Amino acid sequence: MAGKLYGVGLGPGDPELMTLKAHRLVSQARVVAYPALSGSDSFARAIAAAAIPEGAREIVMDVPMTVERGPAQAAYDAGAAQIATALEAGEDVICLCEGDPFFYGSFMYLHARLSGRFEVEVVPGVTSITACAGRAGVPLAARNERLTVLPGPLPEAELRSRIEGAESVVIMKVGRHLAKIRGVIAELGLTESAVYVERASLPEERICPLSEAPEKAPYFSMILLTKGADPWL
Amino acid sequence: MAGKLYGVGLGPGDPELMTLKAHRLVSQARVVAYPALSGSDSFARAIAAAAIPEGAREIVMDVPMTVERGPAQAAYDAGAAQIATALEAGEDVICLCEGDPFFYGSFMYLHARLSGRFEVEVVPGVTSITACAGRAGVPLAARNERLTVLPGPLPEAELRSRIEGAESVVIMKVGRHLAKIRGVIAELGLTESAVYVERASLPEERICPLSEAPEKAPYFSMILLTKGADPWL
The missing domain is CATH 3.40.1010.10 (Tetrapyrrole methylase, N-terminal domain)
Known part of the structure; x- marks a missing residue:
């Protein structure tokens, strides 16, 4: 057999x-x-x-x-x-x-x-998107929110249009696409609410506002764009 | 302390x-x-x-x-x-x-x-979206695909427009919204590729094509709309 x-x-x-x-x-x-x-x-x-x-x-x-x-x-x-x-x-x-x-x-x-x-x-296993949200202390999606997961290698224009219409957004596989993604987020005026997370749950984990992210990101890094505090809580 | x-x-x-x-x-x-x-x-x-x-x-x-x-x-x-x-x-x-x-x-x-x-x-814990995909034998997202998670209670028009522009889609919390969601998916001509999953990983789990789904769905049910086979595999 x-x-x-x-x-x-x-x-x-x-x-x-x-x-x-x-x-x-x-x-x-x-x-x-x-x-x-x-x-x-x-x-x-x-x-x-x-x-x-x-x-x-x-x-x-x-x-x-x-x-x-x-x-x-x-x-x-x-x-x-x-x-x-x-x-x-x-x-x-x-x-x-x-x-x-x-x-x-x-x-x-x-x-x-x-x-x-x-x-x-x-x-199935725990995915990096909820691990990152948990470590960053940011709920990923709640109630009737839409969640959009975008791979960082997508072309700049596509990232921009997909982020624009979205609610909660996770950008995965940031790595060498960090500068491009950072630019798109800045253009959309969303830098303030963006959180950068690399190597979540590992000893070398790093979490910071996107504005303080390093110049170089590893492949296993992520940017979270969530709605943040909710007046209905 | x-x-x-x-x-x-x-x-x-x-x-x-x-x-x-x-x-x-x-x-x-x-x-x-x-x-x-x-x-x-x-x-x-x-x-x-x-x-x-x-x-x-x-x-x-x-x-x-x-x-x-x-x-x-x-x-x-x-x-x-x-x-x-x-x-x-x-x-x-x-x-x-x-x-x-x-x-x-x-x-x-x-x-x-x-x-x-x-x-x-x-x-963090294993989410229902990857548990359902695993049980259904359907990869949820690959390479540079976008993944969209939509709550079933969203209004019909919003569900339609969000599914239309998407790649991989997961519709959560189907429950009493099943008839509405089924209608939207049929209008978009996507019924053939839709998979229905309820209570994934539990003994009473049920997985079938959306066309064979029951009339009534429990709260913990989900519909997967994925791209399916990839010629580049």
Whole structure:
């Protein structure tokens, strides 16, 4: 009988924000799989590290960070083939995912390649957007507010028009797009209400008004634009 | 020394989707607090029930479900006062929140009332939006997609215009608004790609195409409108 593939969300970074289910699955794993970007350490593996059993086999997908998608697709093809071999041999495979597997995660690439042939279970995790809001002390959305999540790499004009019509806004993957995003927010007169958060829940976490944000932001950084205090509270 | 208030996200319903941190805090609690709507059982308490120590004191906020906000505000005023008394006596208070405290949660009412006077920590939880996507096998958002979260009670015209310009859409709190939402989605020709999910992660969970959804939906139900398969995968 074939094994089962688990896409396991590990949360935003603090290992204690793993779910009980994620912790159980990782602790009992015989095979774990995870992507590592451009040969660097895997963030997902680092979150789960203390729970991975000694002797568990590790399938590492070395994903190149290129603009063209071909090389990354080839890496996921190769990873999916290795995972399929383990599943065919009757082994369950625990795929480690930072945050949530289906929220801007790379697990969807494996899901697309393997869910037709094997049983797959997605275990949701705490996303960075609520982790950041919690750490910043800013409610993300309430009652009948709309929430818009925008990736920072979007073109300037699109960011502007999407922020303009929105209520609560989260801008993810800020990284090298910080200057562009900062400009858009300033043009819209929203700098005062913008909060910058990087590496939420980790020891090196940083939270400040956008006006005091550093010049360079890491990939795992976010800007929150929320309505703030509500007269109806 | 005053105690600390914790707003603890418990996830979408399956107790195993509590985080390790939420489980630790609840297991060590001496005082827990939670809202119960209109005298019915508290969903948050039910998620955490097995972890609440015997002998823990429980502060129940009986929140009336009325259209005017006054009665609910009075209930949160009274709950905040009881919590403040415990905090002033040096006790930590664990406030139980389904999902995530700052994602359409009622904890923000306590946060607004108490965060100026007491230390408050928000512990994020798994939200229903990623839990539903995971259970439905539908990636919620990928790469540079925009994600829009819309509450079902929004007026019909607003729902229509917000869905029209969007990419991935989640409609929350469907409940008694199902017929209206179904109509909007049909008008936009999106019924085929819409997935209905109720009570994700619970034993009574139900997932189906929107076209096969029941006539009556519970409050904890959701509709997912995602892009589906991606030719670039």
